[in-house]
Amino acid sequence: MHSIYNFATGPLCWAAFIIFIGGLLLKFISMVRRARSSEPYIFGYFSPYFGLRSVIAWLIPFVPRNGKLNPVFTVVTFAFHICLLVAPLFLMAHVMLLQEGVGMHWGTLSDATADVMTVIVLVGLAYFAYRRCTDPTAKYVTGPKEWVLLALVAAPFLTGFLAYHQIFDYQVMVVLHILSGEAMLIAIPFTWLSHMLLFPMVRMYQGSEFGGVRHVKDW
Amino acid sequence: MSEQTKETKVIEDIGIDAGLEQLTEEQIEKTIMSVINAEGGTRLEAYTKTCVHCGLCSEACHYYHSHDKDPQYAPVGKVRNTMWNFLTKKGKISKEELKRAVLIAHTECNLCRRCVQYCPFGVDTAYIIALVRRIVHKLGITPQYIQDTAHSHAATFNQMWLKDDEWVDTLFWQEDEARDEIPSMRIPLEKEGADFMYSVIAPEPKFRTQLIYQAAVIFNECGLDWTMPSTTGWDNSDMCMFTGDFEMMGRLKRDHYECAQRLKVKKVVMGECGHAYRSIYDQGNRWVGWRDMPVPVIHSIQFFWELLKAGKIKVAKTIDKLATFHDPCNTVRGMGLHEMGREVAKAFYPNFVEMQPNREHNYCCAAGGGVINCGPPHKMTRVLGNRVKAEQLKATGAEVLIAPCHNCHGGLEDIIHHYKLDMEIRFLGDIIYECMEKPNAV
Ligand code: SF4
Ligand code: SF4
Numbered sequence: 001m002h003s004i005y006n007f008a009t010g011p012l013c014w015a016a017f018i019i020f021i022g023g024l025l026l027k028f029i030s031m032v033r034r035a036r037s038s039e040p041y042i043f044g045y046f047s048p049y050f051g052l053r054s055v056i057a058w059l060i061p062f063v064p065r066n067g068k069l070n071p072v073f074t075v076v077t078f079a080f081h082i083c084l085l086v087a088p089l090f091l092m093a094h095v096m097l098l099q100e101g102v103g104m105h106w107g108t109l110s111d112a113t114a115d116v117m118t119v120i121v122l123v124g125l126a127y128f129a130y131r132r133c134t135d136p137t138a139k140y141v142t143g144p145k146e147w148v149l150l151a152l153v154a155a156p157f158l159t160g161f162l163a164y165h166q167i168f169d170y171q172v173m174v175v176l177h178i179l180s181g182e183a184m185l186i187a188i189p190f191t192w193l194s195h196m197l198l199f200p201m202v203r204m205y206q207g208s209e210f211g212g213v214r215h216v217k218d219w
Numbered sequence: 220m221s222e223q224t225k226e227t228k229v230i231e232d233i234g235i236d237a238g239l240e241q242l243t244e245e246q247i248e249k250t251i252m253s254v255i256n257a258e259g260g261t262r263l264e265a266y267t268k269t270c271v272h273c274g275l276c277s278e279a280c281h282y283y284h285s286h287d288k289d290p291q292y293a294p295v296g297k298v299r300n301t302m303w304n305f306l307t308k309k310g311k312i313s314k315e316e317l318k319r320a321v322l323i324a325h326t327e328c329n330l331c332r333r334c335v336q337y338c339p340f341g342v343d344t345a346y347i348i349a350l351v352r353r354i355v356h357k358l359g360i361t362p363q364y365i366q367d368t369a370h371s372h373a374a375t376f377n378q379m380w381l382k383d384d385e386w387v388d389t390l391f392w393q394e395d396e397a398r399d400e401i402p403s404m405r406i407p408l409e410k411e412g413a414d415f416m417y418s419v420i421a422p423e424p425k426f427r428t429q430l431i432y433q434a435a436v437i438f439n440e441c442g443l444d445w446t447m448p449s450t451t452g453w454d455n456s457d458m459c460m461f462t463g464d465f466e467m468m469g470r471l472k473r474d475h476y477e478c479a480q481r482l483k484v485k486k487v488v489m490g491e492c493g494h495a496y497r498s499i500y501d502q503g504n505r506w507v508g509w510r511d512m513p514v515p516v517i518h519s520i521q522f523f524w525e526l527l528k529a530g531k532i533k534v535a536k537t538i539d540k541l542a543t544f545h546d547p548c549n550t551v552r553g554m555g556l557h558e559m560g561r562e563v564a565k566a567f568y569p570n571f572v573e574m575q576p577n578r579e580h581n582y583c584c585a586a587g588g589g590v591i592n593c594g595p596p597h598k599m600t601r602v603l604g605n606r607v608k609a610e611q612l613k614a615t616g617a618e619v620l621i622a623p624c625h626n627c628h629g630g631l632e633d634i635i636h637h638y639k640l641d642m643e644i645r646f647l648g649d650i651i652y653e654c655m656e657k658p659n660a661v
Contacts (some may be wrong), residue, residue: 035261042261044510058339065580066278066337073275137274137283140290141299146272176615199340205262206341213501215555216579218336 001171008178009097016182023189026199031201052094054207055200057219064219073131080124083117084153088181090114115164121157125150140184145191155180232596235321239314242358247317251310251486254354263350266342267306269353270295277343279337281582282327285606288412292604294334294344297323301351317360318617324351325362326597327604327643329588331548335386336580353463361462364594368458373467376451376474378458379421387449389424393432397439401659410446412483415517417447418475419490420456420625427625430490433652434519440657441531445488452478455489457498461589465506472503474595478592486515488522491646493549493587493624503552520550523647524559527566533656534566541567543617545631546581547624555579563647564621567654573617580610583620586630601630603636609638 035042057063067074076167088094092108109117129150132142159180163173188194210218255263277283277293290296301320312320330345338344355361361369371380381389390406397404409420423430438445447453452474459467470497477565479487490494499516517525526532544564550556557578565571574581585605590597612620612635620635620642622628628644635642 031261031265034264038260040261041510042503054341062341064336065576066275066339070275071511096530131273136275136288137290137296138272139274139275140293141272141274141295143272192268192271195269195271195340198265202265202269203341205265206335206343210335210552214553217551218341 001040001175004175005178008175008182012182013178016185020185020188023186024194027194028197028201029190031108034052041203045208045213046205047212048204050206050211051207053211055203056217057217058203072127076124076127079120080128083120083124087114087117087121088156111164115161118157118161118164122161125154125157149187149191152180152184153193156184230322230326230596230600234366235318235360238358238360239318242314242360244311245316247312247358248310250304250357251312251354254350254357255305255310259350262343262346263302266344266347267298267302269340270298270338270342271340272654273339276334276338276342279334281333281585281607282604284436285579285604285608292327294328294338295342297328298344298347305351305354311642312592315347317358320351320601321355321360322597324355325365326590326593326600327587329548329583329590331583331587332552333548333580333583336552349463350452352461353465355461362593362597364596365458365462365589365592367615368592369462369464371469372457372459372471373464376471377421378453378456379425381421381424381454383449383451386424386453389428390431390447393428393435397432397436400661401436401439401657402661403659404435404439407446408449409482410444413446414444414484414488415446415488416479416482416484417445417488417490418453418455418479420492420495421454422456422625423490430648432644433648434490436652436657437523437526437532437648437655439658440655441526443531446482446484448478448482450478450481452476452481455487455495455499456492457503458589458592460498460502461494461592468503469506472498475499475505476504476507476509476513484514486517488517489519491519491623491625491648493547493553494589497549497553508625518550518554518556519556519648520560520563523563523651527563532651534654535656536654537567537569538619538654539570540568540618541570541572541616542619542621543572543574543612544577544585544617545574545620545622545627546578547622547627548581548583548587550624551579551605560623560647564650567650568619568621572617574611574615574617582611582650584608584624584627584630584634586626586633587624591626591629596640598633602633605630605634606638609634609640612640612642613638615639618642620644621647621650631645 061074061078062068090107090109091114092111095105095108132138132146156177157176159173162168163170163177206218210216274293274295276295280292280294282292285291301323304316328348330349332345334344335341368378371378375381390408394404394406417434419431455466455475457471459471496518499514504512544561545559585601590601620631622631622644623646631644
């Protein structure tokens with residue numbers, strides 16, 4: 001168990017972060033380069049003002065009309081995404097590991113807060129799963145890939161929660177937690193989880209076209 | 220039999236069916252993949268990779284609402300049955316699937332771009348569907364009626380097979396007619412250096428000559444310095460944009476702009492048409508390589524609004540009936556002209572009610588994007604696909620429906636007729652002509 005633990009927190013961890021960050025970076029560079037050669041006019045219409053205006057509008061709950069029409073979804077998705085990003089980044093155990101490993105550190109959340117946030121992430125995922133079974137359109141375009149990705153995101157949070165509460169074997173849970181977290185990071189650049197990068201890119205472009213060319217808001 | 224194949228059997232269109240018969244599977248595969256690789260570009264990649272399959276865009280689409288939330292009609296559902304299918308099967312698709320894709324792309328999507336405003340990521344389903352149409356065009360299986368208008372564009376540079384002399388004749392005829400009412404009336408042809416050139420879509424001289432008459436009267440009574448061309452370039456419409464014949468779209472727009480440049484006018488004013496506007500400020504100009512419009516083009520909505528604000532159009536009478544305003548996709552989601560449009564409308568119809576939703580969130584008429592131009596075989600697809608429009612109109616209780624777009628008129632007329640709504644549809648020009656002060660009239 002110890003050797004797996006060391007491998008998972010050592011080389012595998014490095015690999016996961018390199019693939020995650022490098023993969024997104026490469027994706028960004030290759031898309032921009034491809035656009036420059038095949039659709040250069042995208043840049044001609046690109047407007048930081050209108051682009052950011054659109055991104056910001058979509059980052060405020062209940063500003064877009066579709067957000068107002070789907071209040072439950074809006075609340076869940078905002079809570080989910082905030083907790084998804086904040087909990088792992090500011091979890092005390094993670095920050096301590098980081099300090100030991102590379103000497104960087106920043107503020108942390110209390111364990112109780114992180115615990116609640118983890119539950120929110122899991123509840124959010126449960127809601128998304130429920131929606132994929134009941135909303136006619138979501139159901140129509142949900143395939144095995146969507147379920148795998150949902151599970152992939154759920155796994156590190158679920159195992160982290162179980163490990164923290166010492167349910168089942170602690171050591172096994174911790175190792176599973178680390179491995180599943182790494183699997184999730186690695187999957188991001190290669191699946192629609194990459195919307196974390198593509199959301200601002202596509203929205204900025206669309207915002208530029210709608211605001212700059214068509215003089216109308218896109219939310 | 221699945222629902223899809225059932226529908227495929229029902230609708231016959233010689234343009235699709237005869238074209239499909241001539242195709243081999245290799246041709247289909249090769250064409251699909253070559254268009255995707257050469258033209259799909261970063262945007263196709265970004266849109267397909269960003270989509271998280273959440274289905275939130277379904278809220279945007281009138282077809283989806285009108286078919287009781289059948290996901291086949293949701294924007295992402297349409298992409299699933301067209302482009303995703305092409306991509307996952309690498310172009311190896313059956314003729315049956317291909318026919319279904321043609322019907323979806325040409326008759327079940329108006330390229331109205333409402334879904335861009337409902338997808339959190341801004342995935343542009345209209346772009347993806349337009350790319351499907353491009354593939355369909357390259358395969359030679361475009362629906363017959365709209366293909367015929369595209370042929371007309373290629374042969375005559377207008378949409379309706381009008382001959383050169385018929386165009387000029389029609390203008391003389393309208394001028395002649397109008398002189399009974401306004402003896403000093405002129406439709407100035409080929410006047411170099413005029414303030415603006417007025418351009419229209421070919422269905423105006425073909426079927427709706429009264430619109431040319433009315434516009435001419437308005438310009439005359441406002442004392443404007445204007446002209447119309449006697450050569451090609453007078454027709455600003457563009458069905459080639461909708462069939463995916465982008466080469467021809469570029470030639471059309473170049474001709475239109477060059478016509479204005481030859482006449483050395485300061486700007487072009489165009490009639491109440493939505494799609495032609497999109498072709499001019501958004502798609503055609505880009506294909507030719509103009510970032511913006513080389514000669515400013517102003518839509519009638521804006522032009523009428525300016526004339527009204529400048530006090531050139533004077534309101535002689537208002538009409539008491541309850542009126543509502545339909546925002547055409549290409550003038551609101553296309554150019555943000557919603558406030559100007561309703562200001563002009565309200566000047567003549569003070570008794571005004573909004574339909575819900577309105578402005579840039581209005582539902583499309585289901586005729587746009589070339590769908591009405593696919594002709595009679597597909598009429599019911601768009602009428603049944605827009606029940607929600609009928610409900611939206613009915614809820615206003617209005618007697619008059621103002622819609623400043625030709626395509627919208629065609630589509631709304633069919634909807635009003637089919638769902639037995641009692642509404643009169645009007646253009647802004649038609650209202651202004653009736654209600655403005657006409658100092659030179661006898
Ligand atoms: S009709 Fe409009 S809302 Fe529906 S898919 Fe096409 S572009 Fe989107
Ligand atoms: S297009 Fe946008 S709204 Fe529609 S399923 Fe994809 S991500 Fe969701």
